[in-house]
Amino acid sequence: MDSEGFREAAVSSIDEIISYFDNISTRSVVSTVEPGYLRKLLPSTAPEDGEPWADIQRDMEAKILPGITHWQHPGFHAFFPCATSYPSILGELYSSALSGACFNWICSPAVTELETIVLDWLARMLGLPDCYLSTGPTRGGGVIQGSASEAVVTAMVAARDKYLRETTPTDLSEEAHDDFVAHKRSRMVALATTMTHSSTKKAAIILGVRFQAIPVRAEDNYALTMPVLAAALANCRARGLEPFFLTATLGTTDTCAVDDFAGITAALESHNPPTPQASFDMNMHKWLLTNFDASCLFVRNRNWFIQALSINQAIYSTGNSGSASPSDGGLVTDYREWQIPLGRRFRSLKIWFVMRTYGVKGLQAYIRRTTALGEDFAAWMRAREDLFEILTGPSFSLTVFRVKGATEEESNARTKRLCDGVNASGKIWVSNTVLDGKFAIRMMTGVRATEKEHVEAAFKLLVDMAGEIVKS
Amino acid sequence: MDSEGFREAAVSSIDEIISYFDNISTRSVVSTVEPGYLRKLLPSTAPEDGEPWADIQRDMEAKILPGITHWQHPGFHAFFPCATSYPSILGELYSSALSGACFNWICSPAVTELETIVLDWLARMLGLPDCYLSTGPTRGGGVIQGSASEAVVTAMVAARDKYLRETTPTDLSEEAHDDFVAHKRSRMVALATTMTHSSTKKAAIILGVRFQAIPVRAEDNYALTMPVLAAALANCRARGLEPFFLTATLGTTDTCAVDDFAGITAALESHNPPTPQASFDMNMHKWLLTNFDASCLFVRNRNWFIQALSINQAIYSTGNSGSASPSDGGLVTDYREWQIPLGRRFRSLKIWFVMRTYGVKGLQAYIRRTTALGEDFAAWMRAREDLFEILTGPSFSLTVFRVKGATEEESNARTKRLCDGVNASGKIWVSNTVLDGKFAIRMMTGVRATEKEHVEAAFKLLVDMAGEIVKS
Numbered sequence: 001m002d003s004e005g006f007r008e009a010a011v012s013s014i015d016e017i018i019s020y021f022d023n024i025s026t027r028s029v030v031s032t033v034e035p036g037y038l039r040k041l042l043p044s045t046a047p048e049d050g051e052p053w054a055d056i057q058r059d060m061e062a063k064i065l066p067g068i069t070h071w072q073h074p075g076f077h078a079f080f081p082c083a084t085s086y087p088s089i090l091g092e093l094y095s096s097a098l099s100g101a102c103f104n105w106i107c108s109p110a111v112t113e114l115e116t117i118v119l120d121w122l123a124r125m126l127g128l129p130d131c132y133l134s135t136g137p138t139r140g141g142g143v144i145q146g147s148a149s150e151a152v153v154t155a156m157v158a159a160r161d162k163y164l165r166e167t168t169p170t171d172l173s174e175e176a177h178d179d180f181v182a183h184k185r186s187r188m189v190a191l192a193t194t195m196t197h198s199s200t201k202k203a204a205i206i207l208g209v210r211f212q213a214i215p216v217r218a219e220d221n222y223a224l225t226m227p228v229l230a231a232a233l234a235n236c237r238a239r240g241l242e243p244f245f246l247t248a249t250l251g252t253t254d255t256c257a258v259d260d261f262a263g264i265t266a267a268l269e270s271h272n273p274p275t276p277q278a279s280f281d282m283n284m285h286k287w288l289l290t291n292f293d294a295s296c297l298f299v300r301n302r303n304w305f306i307q308a309l310s311i312n313q314a315i316y317s318t319g320n321s322g323s324a325s326p327s328d329g330g331l332v333t334d335y336r337e338w339q340i341p342l343g344r345r346f347r348s349l350k351i352w353f354v355m356r357t358y359g360v361k362g363l364q365a366y367i368r369r370t371t372a373l374g375e376d377f378a379a380w381m382r383a384r385e386d387l388f389e390i391l392t393g394p395s396f397s398l399t400v401f402r403v404k405g406a407t408e409e410e411s412n413a414r415t416k417r418l419c420d421g422v423n424a425s426g427k428i429w430v431s432n433t434v435l436d437g438k439f440a441i442r443m444m445t446g447v448r449a450t451e452k453e454h455v456e457a458a459f460k461l462l463v464d465m466a467g468e469i470v471k472s
Numbered sequence: 473m474d475s476e477g478f479r480e481a482a483v484s485s486i487d488e489i490i491s492y493f494d495n496i497s498t499r500s501v502v503s504t505v506e507p508g509y510l511r512k513l514l515p516s517t518a519p520e521d522g523e524p525w526a527d528i529q530r531d532m533e534a535k536i537l538p539g540i541t542h543w544q545h546p547g548f549h550a551f552f553p554c555a556t557s558y559p560s561i562l563g564e565l566y567s568s569a570l571s572g573a574c575f576n577w578i579c580s581p582a583v584t585e586l587e588t589i590v591l592d593w594l595a596r597m598l599g600l601p602d603c604y605l606s607t608g609p610t611r612g613g614g615v616i617q618g619s620a621s622e623a624v625v626t627a628m629v630a631a632r633d634k635y636l637r638e639t640t641p642t643d644l645s646e647e648a649h650d651d652f653v654a655h656k657r658s659r660m661v662a663l664a665t666t667m668t669h670s671s672t673k674k675a676a677i678i679l680g681v682r683f684q685a686i687p688v689r690a691e692d693n694y695a696l697t698m699p700v701l702a703a704a705l706a707n708c709r710a711r712g713l714e715p716f717f718l719t720a721t722l723g724t725t726d727t728c729a730v731d732d733f734a735g736i737t738a739a740l741e742s743h744n745p746p747t748p749q750a751s752f753d754m755n756m757h758k759w760l761l762t763n764f765d766a767s768c769l770f771v772r773n774r775n776w777f778i779q780a781l782s783i784n785q786a787i788y789s790t791g792n793s794g795s796a797s798p799s800d801g802g803l804v805t806d807y808r809e810w811q812i813p814l815g816r817r818f819r820s821l822k823i824w825f826v827m828r829t830y831g832v833k834g835l836q837a838y839i840r841r842t843t844a845l846g847e848d849f850a851a852w853m854r855a856r857e858d859l860f861e862i863l864t865g866p867s868f869s870l871t872v873f874r875v876k877g878a879t880e881e882e883s884n885a886r887t888k889r890l891c892d893g894v895n896a897s898g899k900i901w902v903s904n905t906v907l908d909g910k911f912a913i914r915m916m917t918g919v920r921a922t923e924k925e926h927v928e929a930a931f932k933l934l935v936d937m938a939g940e941i942v943k944s
Contacts, residue, residue, distance in 0.1 A: 001829055003490045006558035013562055014482045017569040018475045031581050035804045038585035046593040050831040053559075056824075060566065064821075067582030071572035082815070084571035086478035087525075090485055094532065096564035096822075097489045099556035099763035100543035109503050110539025113510035121518040146618045147813035153625075157678050178658055185680060186654030198783040199814060205781065206629050206812065207680060208657060291571035292817055293618075309677065311670040332507045340678065340812070341619035342671060343554070345764050349536075350568075352528075357473055359522040 001053065009053040016057070017089070020065075021072065024449065028426030029073045033066055069429070074447060074454040078431035080398075081370075081446035084291035087357035091350025092291065101343030105332040108346070112333055115144055115348040118355065122284070122296055125360055132280060132298035134333075142298045143338040144347045149199040150340055151281040151297040154305065156190060156203045156245050159277050161308040163188065163244040185209065189236055190245040193224045193259070195252040200245075210241065218436055221392060222255050224248060226263030233271045243271075254433045254442070256395035277304055287370075287396075287446055288363060290354050294347055299338070306337045366448065370397050373445035373455050380459050387466045391435055397446040402438060403466050412439040414469050421465045428458045473525065481525040488529070489561070492537075493544065496921065500898030501545045505538055541901070546919060546926040550903035552870075553842075553918035556763035559829035563822025564763065573815030577804040580818070584805050587616055587820040590827065594756070594768055597832055604752060604770035606805075614770045615810040616819045621671040622812055623753040623769040626777065628662060628675045628717050631749050633780040635660065635716040657681065661708055662717040665696045665731070667724040672717075682713065690908055693864060694727050696720060698735030705743045715743075726905045726914070728867035749776055759842075759868075759918055760835060762826045766819055771810070778809045838920065842869050845917035845927050852931050859938045863907055869918040874910060875938050884911040886941050893937045900930045 001009065041063045071082045102111040116134045119142025123132045134141035145151040164181060172180060189210040192200040196213070204211035214232040216222045229246075236243045246268070248259040268276060278300045285292040299305055336342050358366070374397035381388045381401055389411075393399040403418050405411030419432050419441050431442045443462075445455055473481065513535045543554045574583040588606045591614025595604045606613035617623040636653060644652060661682040664672040668685070676683035686704040688694045701718075708715050718740070720731040740748060750772045757764040771777055808814050830838070846869035853860045853873055861883075865871040875890055877883030891904050891913050903914045915934075917927055 001558040003494055006561075007486060007490060009558070009562055010486045010565070011483055013565055014479060014486075017566070018479060020569065022475055030578065033581050035577065035581070036585070038582060039589060042589055044589075044592065045596050046590075046827040047831045048833050050834045051828045053562075053829070056559075056828050064582045064586065067580065067585060068570055069572065069574075069578065069580045071570075071580075079573070082571055082573040084568055086473040086475075086481070087528075088571075089478075089565065089568045090481055090525075092564050092568035093482070093485055093561065094489070096556055096561045096763045097492065098540055098543075099554055099560075099757070100541065101551070101554040101757075101764055102541075105507065106502065106541060108539065108541045108543075109505050109507070110510060110536045113508070113539060114536065117511060117514050117516075118518075120516065124517050146622075147815055149813040150618075150622075153678065153812060160680065182654050182658030185657065186650055197814075202781065202783050202812070202814075205783075206625065206678065208632065209680075285571070285573075291568045292573055292815060309674065311674050311677075340625060340674070341621040342669075342674075343619055343764060355518040356523045356528050357525070359519045361520050362522045 005053065009057070012057065016060070021449075024070055024073050025075070025454075027065075027070055027073065029070055029075045029429040030423060030426065031067050031069045032426070038063065038067060072447060072449055073429075074449040074451065075428035075458065076447050076450075077443050077445065077458060078429045079442070080286050080444060081448070082285060082292055083287060083289045083448060085289040085354060085357075085448065087353035088289060088291045088350045091353040095346040095349050098346055100346075102346065103336045103342045103344060104334050109332075111344065111346045111348070112335060114346075114352060115335065116141060116333060118348045118351045119144070119296055119298070121355055122282075122351070123298060125355075125363070126282070128280060128298060131278075131300045138301050139303060140298065140300045141302055141333070142296055143335050144351070145281070145295040145297050145339055146293045146341075147199075148197065148281055148283055148295050149202060151279070151295050152199045152247065153203040153206055154297070154309070154339055155277065155279040155281070155299075156200075156207055156209075158279075158299075158304045158308045159245045160188065160207060160209065162277060162304050163242075165307075167242075184242065187240060187242045188244045189241045190247075191232065191236075191243050192247040193249075193252070195222050195254050195257055196247050196249055197253045200247040209244075212236070212241075216257070218391075222252065222257040222435070224259040224264060226260060226267045229264055229267040230270065233267065251396050254435070255392040255400050256398040257392065258395070277301075284351060287367065288354065289358065289366065289448065290350050294351055296351075297338075302333075302338065306334075309339070310337045311342075370446045370448075370450065373397065373450060373452060374399060374443075376452065377443060377445055377455050377459060384463060387463065387470065391438060391440050398442060398444045400433065400435070400440045400442050402440045403469065408437065412437075414466070415439045415441060417469050418462065418466050421469070422458075422461055425461065427461060477525065481529070484525075484529065488532070493921075496542055496545050497547070497926075499537075499542055499545065501542055501547045501901040502895060502898065503539050503541045504898070510535065510539060544919060544921055545901075546921040546923065547900040547930065548919050548922075549915050549917065549930060550901045551914075552758050552916060553920070554757060554764055555759060555761045555920060557761040557826060557829075557920065559825035560761060560763045560822045563825040567818040567821050570818055572818075574818065575808045575814045575816060576806050581804075583816065583818045583820070584807060586818075586824060587807065588613060588805055590820045590823045591616070591768055591770070593827055594754075594823070595770060597827075597835070598754070600752060600770060603750075603772045610773050611775060612770065612772045613774055613805070614768055615807050616823070617753070617767040617769050617811055618765045618813075619671075620669065620753055620755055620767050621674055623751070623767050624671045624719065625675040625678055626769070626781070626811055627749065627751040627753070627771075628672075628679055628681075630751075630771075630776045630780040631717045632660065632679060632681065634749060634776050635714075637779075639714075656714065659712055659714045660716045661713045662719075663704065663708075663715050664719040665694075665721075665724070667694050667726050667729055668719050668721055669725045672719040681716075684708070684713075688729070690863075694724065694729040694907070696731040696736060698732060698739045701736055701739040702742065705739065723868050726907070727864040727872050728870040729864065730867070749773075756823060759839065760826065761830065761838065761920065762822050766823055768823075769810075774805075774810065778806075781811070782809045783814075842918045842920075842922065845869065845922060845924060846871060846915075848924065849915060849917060849927050849931060856935060859935065859942065863910060863912050870914060870916045872905065872907070872912045872914050874912045875941065880909065884909075886938070887911045887913060889941050890934065890938050893941070894930075894933055897933065899933060
């Protein structure tokens with residue numbers, strides 16, 4: 001594919017993408033293909049000779065799009081939004097053209113520096129404390145990770161090593177040191193709640209440390225509170241375990257609960273651990289119009305990460321003469337020491353494009369608009385108390401509800417039927433969860449294309465179908 | 473930015489990208505900005521109001537491109553290629569438009585199924601054994617990871633858990649079991665060589681297990697051999713350590729050495745470990761014209777990964793009624809259990825576009841052409857034995873050499889001066905390493921834009937500058 005061939009292909013692809021977005025509501029939200037559909041449509045080996053772009057592009061519509069579930073569809077009310085936007089797409093376009101494995105500053109200074117700058121922009125926009133700014137008082141700053149799971153693994157490694165440094169005596173023989181650390185590792189436990197995202201449990205598995213999920217309660221709206229945490233910490237201590245990591249969440253996975261941060265701080269202070277590391281991670285690729293992946297991790301003190309993750313290898317030392325170089329010399333940020341991978345994509349570009357194109361006000365307006373849609377939906381639900389019970393919310397555009405029934409079993413059965421029924425319509429897609437044995441539907445209104453008319457239509461579909469289920 | 477605004481912006485961006493590639497050789501390969509250059513050019517907070525695209529695009533050329541080191545430049549001879557290509561860029565374009573957090577099959581069946589299919593294509597193209605095919609006899613198959621580092625962490629977690637499962641007695645009390653495992657973990661050691669990529673060491677740090685780098689020798693061309701590995705294993709055993717993981721490499725980081733796989737197998741067999749897991753990882757984003765990130769990991773038996781990494785959480789169970797669903801039911805692949813992250817980008821699209829556009833023959837022709845350029849370069853070096861000494865290669869388009877001198881110190885000093893000198897020219901960029909105390913230049917000829925004339929010009933620059941250094 002030469003320059004002219006690329007120009008034609010790209011312009012045609014852009015037209016297809018615009019047409020895709022302009023007509024997305026005519027498609028079934030969730031794909032209806034059968035497992036294994038694509039293997040029947042594609043050859044089992046790569047072609048020997050190159051194929052023209054027109055053939056490939058035709059297959060996009062004919063073979064790939066039927067297998068796509070449309071996360072940007074106005075009727076996508078499942079899970080959480082996984083946004084994209086036109087400026088974000090442009091960011092990926094430039095990023096893929098400027099491809100490099102930017103593992104240190106000189107490998108492309110703009111890749112490191114723009115990341116630092118836009119994450120400072122984001123920290124200020126979110127109103128985070130100054131300790132998370134690269135220019136703040138604590139050698140903090142932000143780094144873009146591929147996913148929250150990677151961010152949690154990275155933060156947990158830094159926390160584990162900091163905990164071991166601060167609690168291991170320095171005067172032991174090598175053998176005694178090894179035994180001490182081995183025993184301590186076997187007693188260390190990472191904590192989260194039963195509503196926390198699974199990434200904390202997965203990180204503990206990866207590190208090979210214990211994990212404990214603290215049960216949270218309906219009467220606390222499924223948030224972690226001071227007394228519940230204090231009791232969990234005391235219970236760990238009584239069993240000889242050493243809690244070293246806790247994930248607290250603003251907007252949990254199942255219900256968008258907000259853990260009680262002030263209460264958590266109080267519980268941790270009386271527990272008297274070493275200085276908490278206090279990382280903050282937020283997926284901009286969820287609700288801030290930036291396409292997957294852009295998990296923004298803010299650290300309070302980068303040294304805690306660097307001490308855990310630094311690897312020095314001659315080939316990556318780009319001070320050619322071995323003398324002071326901007327990279328590797330402490331003069332600039334080496335993000336490879338803040339993350340699992342060595343190389344890095346130019347992810348900050350799309351964030352920069354999005355923040356500049358929408359502006360702070362544009363992003364605020366979008367968040368407020370989709371939050372208001374969630375409040376509308378919850379108000380309509382409350383007006384139909386004859387049919388529905390709201391279990392949590394509205395919180396961050398999410399309402400969790402179920403169909404009423406004479407018994408728990410009847411309510412569960414009706415809610416499952418409703419969930420399956422509306423999803424089979426192809427018009428909307430909702431997800432579900434189980435809260436204290438109660439099967440519940442999660443209705444999220446955060447997708448950019450979702451307008452009031454779509455939420456009204458979704459509500460009407462839910463009411464009509466629930467009415468039929470209750471009658472039958 | 474509405475559809476029409478996006479169309480204009482995208483077409484204009486495409487033109488800029490074409491112009492960037494068509495004129496890339498007029499730019500300095502390596503960026504010449506000073507640390508902190510970008511902070512001086514950008515505001516310290518995000519704009520309150522949105523800005524027009526024209527302003528953003530102007531800043532790309534004025535503020536970002538000066539801070540880019542051009543990995544696609546024909547004079548980029550450093551490290552390794554980090555490719556992109558027009559079809560790969562189109563893949564990212566579509567992928568960013570279809571953005572979703574595709575953590576299971578139903579979240580977009582095409583994302584899972586195309587990945588399985590194109591990794592089977594790739595396995596066949598590479599001539600990998602059948603055990604790495606999704607349709608093979610061992611429940612194997614491929615998964616696209618964000619980086620080799622993530623692939624190594626994932627493989628090491630699976631290997632650790634498999635080793636613990638197979639070596640821990642099943643009849644212990646809970647306390648005795650915990651003590652046994654804690655002690656065993658403290659004795660387990662991951663192995664690599666002194667030439668292996670740093671990701672193995674980093675993975676061991678993340679898992680909190682011991683790491684040992686086996687020294688490899690110049691007389692073995694820096695490859696790992698049977699006697700060296702056998703001695704290292706015996707040494708571990710003598711110290712009470714339990715080797716459970718080894719990275720063997722086809723093309724090591726420093727010199728592109730090829731470890732002796734047959735010899736390694738023989739050494740491992742006499743060491744008598746549990747069945748080896750034998751994962752194979754290859755970064756398609758290095759030499760196969762697919763932009764970063766596309767690290768293709770092939771596993772021999774997916775169960776070893778799933779047993780280690782499986783997380784079940786009600787919200788991700790999309791069998792709404794709780795009954796059999798394609799996802800979560802074992803009928804389809806759930807790639808979230810083969811990797812660290814939960815969500816996934818549609819990375820297979822760019823691989824599919826690249827393999828179809830170039831065809832197997834096109835990719836072979838490119839690899840052979842750039843390998844031949846490396847052989848040309850090495851031949852020219854050998855013809856100037858008065859100036860240069862080749863330490864390793866040519867291997868996979870990489871030659872590692874140094875300037876001769878009367879003493880080691882003189883040779884090192886001259887080679888450092890040459891490395892700094894040619895890099896300061898802006899015409900080429902080479903990287904360096906240190907082999908047994910010998911400072912050496914790495915010259916790689918694998919970039920797609922690199923033609924014979926560029927390698928000739930680079931050679932001439934090296935000869936001229938080395939001649940001056942030797943004279944002075």
